[in-house]
Amino acid sequence: xxxxxxxxxxxxxxxxxxxxxxxxxxxxxxxxxTNPVIEEFxxxxxxxx
Amino acid sequence: xxxxxVIFPGSNCDHDCYYSIQAVxxxxxxxxxxxxxxxxxxxxVVLPGGFSYGDYLRTGALARFxxxxxxxxxxxxQGGLVIGICNxxxxxxxxxxxxxxxxxxxxxxxxxxxxxxxTATTDTPFTNRMSADQILNxxxxxxxxxxxxxxxxxxxxxxxxxVVFRYLENPNGxxxxxxxxVNSKRNVLxxxxxxxxxxDPLLGSTDGRLIFESMVNALAGARG
Numbered sequence: 001x002x003x004x005x006x007x008x009x010x011x012x013x014x015x016x017x018x019x020x021x022x023x024x025x026x027x028x029x030x031x032x033x034t035n036p037v038i039e040e041f042x043x044x045x046x047x048x049x
Numbered sequence: 050x051x052x053x054x055v056i057f058p059g060s061n062c063d064h065d066c067y068y069s070i071q072a073v074x075x076x077x078x079x080x081x082x083x084x085x086x087x088x089x090x091x092x093x094v095v096l097p098g099g100f101s102y103g104d105y106l107r108t109g110a111l112a113r114f115x116x117x118x119x120x121x122x123x124x125x126x127q128g129g130l131v132i133g134i135c136n137x138x139x140x141x142x143x144x145x146x147x148x149x150x151x152x153x154x155x156x157x158x159x160x161x162x163x164x165x166x167x168t169a170t171t172d173t174p175f176t177n178r179m180s181a182d183q184i185l186n187x188x189x190x191x192x193x194x195x196x197x198x199x200x201x202x203x204x205x206x207x208x209x210x211x212v213v214f215r216y217l218e219n220p221n222g223x224x225x226x227x228x229x230x231v232n233s234k235r236n237v238l239x240x241x242x243x244x245x246x247x248x249d250p251l252l253g254s255t256d257g258r259l260i261f262e263s264m265v266n267a268l269a270g271a272r273g
């Protein structure tokens with residue numbers, strides 16, 4: 001199976017708390033980056049070491 | 050009676066709309082810059098074709114954040130006439146003013162050509178001058194005109210006669226051959242084909258005029 005899609009890297013300021021960050025990215029993905037009529041999204045959370 | 054044509058960064062049919070509406074209706078037309086926060090004084094607002102904000106994320110996706118869109122939404126809620134052509138239709142769906150979405154054409158190519166539309170309802174302020182099932186010769190020019198909505202939405206559109214135009218020969222994979230729809234209040238029309246490119250005999254068809262003439266007719270009626 002081959003799937004085509006879009007990939008966005010979102011970098012948050014170090015001062016952003018993980019809770020706030022997840023909230024912001026969720027909102028960004030839902031309201032702007034995808035159109036729920038035709039798209040779905042998945043968020044992969046990575047912590048910089 | 051005054052028409053307004055919104056200019057977003059990347060609009061490219063704004064002058065076509067301005068010219069066509071002025072030539073066809075003889076009514077005053079003014080441009081509305083997308084940073085405006087009011088559309089007061091206008092009786093009808095046009096969202097023209099083009100590639101607003103470059104259409105990089107999705108077609109029409111960013112234009113809905115332009116300040117003018119809040120005013121256009123409020124204007125529509127008060128019953129004002131809004132017509133979105135091509136990119137304007139895509140903006141209206143992204144803004145939630147019309148249901149569904151416009152996806153990539155099924156052949157994955159940009160298509161620019163004249164084709165035939167069937168008038169699916171004359172019961173709108175945009176089609177009151179047509180006869181039932183009237184065939185119109187109007188061109189398309191788009192890469193994302195493949196209308197999609199879920200089953201439930203499609204059923205609602207059909208039951209309420211909100212499908213306004215259908216393609217005789219479906220060029221892009223649109224469900225139910227949909228080329229244009231209105232909202233449930235019937236004062237907001239979105240269509241992929243270009244009446245602005247078919248209102249002057251020099252361009253090969255004047256069928257697009259009927260849409261602008263219908264709007265004038267509706268507005269004149271509204272004023273008694």
